[in-house]
Amino acid sequence: MRYLVVGAAGHGQEVAWSLREELRALGESEAEIAFLDDAVRAGSEVACGLGPVLGGVELARREAARANTRLVMGVGLPRTKAAIVRRLDVPEHVWTPVVHPSAIVGPNVTMGVGTYVGPGAVLTVNVQLGRFVTINTHCLVAHGGVLGDFATLHPDAHLSGDVAIGQGCEVGAGSIVIPGLTVGEWAVLGAGAVAVDHVSGGRTHVGVPARELVRGAVPQRPLPLPLGENQPTRSLTRFLR
Numbered sequence: 001m002r003y004l005v006v007g008a009a010g011h012g013q014e015v016a017w018s019l020r021e022e023l024r025a026l027g028e029s030e031a032e033i034a035f036l037d038d039a040v041r042a043g044s045e046v047a048c049g050l051g052p053v054l055g056g057v058e059l060a061r062r063e064a065a066r067a068n069t070r071l072v073m074g075v076g077l078p079r080t081k082a083a084i085v086r087r088l089d090v091p092e093h094v095w096t097p098v099v100h101p102s103a104i105v106g107p108n109v110t111m112g113v114g115t116y117v118g119p120g121a122v123l124t125v126n127v128q129l130g131r132f133v134t135i136n137t138h139c140l141v142a143h144g145g146v147l148g149d150f151a152t153l154h155p156d157a158h159l160s161g162d163v164a165i166g167q168g169c170e171v172g173a174g175s176i177v178i179p180g181l182t183v184g185e186w187a188v189l190g191a192g193a194v195a196v197d198h199v200s201g202g203r204t205h206v207g208v209p210a211r212e213l214v215r216g217a218v219p220q221r222p223l224p225l226p227l228g229e230n231q232p233t234r235s236l237t238r239f240l241r
Contacts, residue, residue: 001031003096004063005074006084008037008046008053012074014137015116016050018100019072025101035074036060060088070096073114073132078150078168078186081132085114092131103135112149130167148185166201175210 005016016033023031033051040046042055054063063069071094075081095114099105103121112131117123120138127141130149135141140158148167153159157171160179165171169183172191183189184201193210204213 001028002063002066002069003031003033003072004054004060004069005033005035005051005072006037006057006060006088007074008035008040009074011076012037013046013048013050014118015072015074015098016046017048018116018118019098020050021101021119022099057084057088061090064088064090064094070094071114072096072098073116073134076134076136076152076154078152078170081114081134081152082150082168085132095132118155136173142179154191 003019005012012035020033023029035046035051035053036055036057036059037053038056040053042053044053046053060071064071071090073081073095075084092113097111097113097115099117100119102119103117105117105123106125108125109123109127111129112133114132115129117135118137121135123141125143128146130147130151132150133147134152136153137155139153139156142159142161144162145159147165148169150167151165151169153171154173156174158176159165160177162180163177164182166183166185166187168186170188171183172189172193174191175189175193177183177195181195181198183195183199186202187199188204189195189199189210190204190206193206194208195205196209199205199210200212205211206213
């Protein structure tokens with residue numbers, strides 16, 4: 001079998017590594033892995049050495065028609081994932097999910113096409129993942145969690161029980177959502193935030209507890225960051241994406 005990873009940047013290489021480890025665990029170590037990326041020169045090798053870049057993303061349309069070829073989503077940002085799927089418009093069965101063998105997947109967990117579950121992630125029981133969902137390294141999705149299409153959990157994000165993450169949401173690294181909450185469609189929960197109430201769709205929430213980020217607003221108080229005398233002060237918004 002031949003696997004083409006759409007996206008050759010750092011995240012795409014992580015996905016390819018997880019795919020290689022999954023294939024090895026299944027005894028399919030001879031499978032071919034290559035990359036498609038508009039921003040990388042065709043014929044070059046990715047930095048991690050997992051495979052060559054064959055060309056741009058449009059090649060996926062032709063290659064996906066081959067019986068021995070599967071596509072792998074190697075992009076993590078929700079809107080970019082959705083744009084790629086719309087652009088290629090290939091039969092969805094050619095998109096294969098990838099689950100690193102160190103991930104823990106409990107009973108009654110369902111995954112849509114194109115889903116990625118990274119190393120050390122934990123999906124406990126009765127979890128539903130939509131299409132092209134990204135669960136990064138060491139994330140936790142507890143019982144009854146539901147994630148809509150194109151949603152992304154960045155590394156170490158933790159969802160408590162019965163949390164609903166809407167389509168296209170982006171949950172930042174190290175963030176936490178307490179039990180029973182809903183994060184609306186295409187919302188962003190910033191890195192390290194703790195959601196203690198429902199998060200409105202299409203909005204960005206940051207901080208502990210998480211509050212809506214109003215662009216251009218002056219903070220009410222200084223951020224409690226331990227800065228040394230010779231360290232430059234950095235704004236919070238720089239770390240949101």
